Amino acid sequence: MDHLRTALARASREAPPEARGRFLVLTHRGPDPDALGACEGLRRLLELGFGYEATVATLGRIHRAENLALVRTLDLALVDYDEIDVTTYAGVTLVDTQPEFGHTVLPAAPPLVAVFDHHVPPDSDGERPEVPHRDVRLGLGATSSMIYEYLRDARVELDERTASALFCGVRYDTMDLSRNVSPLDEEAYFETFRHADRIRIAEIDKPPLPRSYYRAVAGAMAAARQHGPLVLALLGKIENPETVAEMADFFLRMKSASWVVVGGAYEGEYVLSLRTDKTFGNAYPLMERVLGGEGSFGGHGHIAGGRVPLEDDGESTIKSMERRLRANALKVIAPSGEEEAIPPEGRPVGE
Ligand SMILES: [Mn+2]
Structure with missing residues (x-):
């Protein structure tokens, strides 16, 4: 003092x-x-x-x-x-x-x-x-x-x-x-x-939530896929950069989900949120692998966030970014020739 x-x-x-x-x-x-x-x-x-x-x-x-x-x-x-x-x-x-x-x-x-x-x-x-x-x-x-x-x-x-x-x-x-x-x-x-x-x-x-929150929930529900312990939701363009963290929290509560990656494009960047459950371990090294050397990231414990600059906000740029991130994330679960075991499209959440 x-x-x-x-x-x-x-x-x-x-x-x-x-x-x-x-x-x-x-x-x-x-x-x-x-x-x-x-x-x-x-x-x-x-x-x-x-x-x-x-x-x-x-x-x-x-x-x-x-x-x-x-x-x-x-x-x-x-x-x-x-x-x-x-x-x-x-x-x-x-x-x-x-x-x-x-x-x-x-x-x-x-x-x-x-x-x-x-x-x-x-x-x-x-x-x-x-x-x-x-x-x-x-x-x-x-x-x-x-x-x-x-x-x-x-x-x-x-x-x-x-x-x-x-x-x-x-x-x-x-x-x-x-x-x-x-x-x-x-x-x-x-x-x-x-x-x-x-x-x-x-x-x-328990604050009042804007209508855009419910649109984000609907979009995330439609985009989310489960791959074993991973729930992956890459949302394309988003209206609010906090959506990725909110939806990551939302999906992490799903039974059998141990880690969640949610991403979306906002104002020239692709923003990502990663969450792991109590038993799964640290979010930081996982985020490192999902980004595969692109962009910047930070995190502690069971939470990590990342961002990658986008060359433009065209649909094809966003799509190819999402393809790379999905491939990196799937490699973490099936590192050696087990790719066939997990279909690249995964299982829609909710089925
Ligand atoms: Mn603090």
Whole structure:
């Protein structure tokens, strides 16, 4: 706590006069509940714990219904990163990600003062930027739990909004304390729940879904094929990039499905989501094989995401991408001459 206090105070002191005492809170592109919860918690810590002004800025549209509901139901004040003047801040703080990650955008100035995260740092060849306060704890289920601890230690009271946002962060990153959980996650979960707005939390968990969601379900049902333990759904063009993650979760609940790959073309890229069940193992190496050296990907535990740039958005380009991905995925299940055992078209889901 004192270490963080000192780092912030120094950045504020060294900033130009108009930027003193003002800090920016940032996270990764397309923030999830843990990122949003941690942002909201850090805002409160900066304001009430340290007496600074804080602005939370996000990058990329939020598409997933649950994440949108979190922002709207709790009325979180988020500004668009592209619309702020970053030079009016003394420093940047970063939650639920690290500066080395590809899905994270940071300004050249003002300096990055503090990082709070729980992801495995990417392999970098020792050229990691010096950050005055870097708190990365791999044993933690959620960044929101870490921020809860700072608030607790700074004796900042939890209001309903902050408690609800932090609770949602811990809840979704640990699946209600069922995975990656530490004693601090447990404490954060129960303490934030005690102060949270339970009606709003229920609304966030089961938000109203747009009509496009049901169109996506119909499209995914028609496209999905089961190949032994694998359910593969390559959807062509999609209206919403979150569809791939939503449908991957949806199919993973199918009995006998142990891993799921869902993909679709969105704004010049082919986006992919991969999920494995509790017993199947890590999603990351599987995604590596499905992509076969194309594009970029990331993941932890049972979840991985990937994206490959498309040369154009023509149907034949998308189709040939899907053919390659399907072939790569089928190779994982039938690596040596067993291809005949699994028909390339698979079995339509639901039959
Ligand atoms: Mn997280």
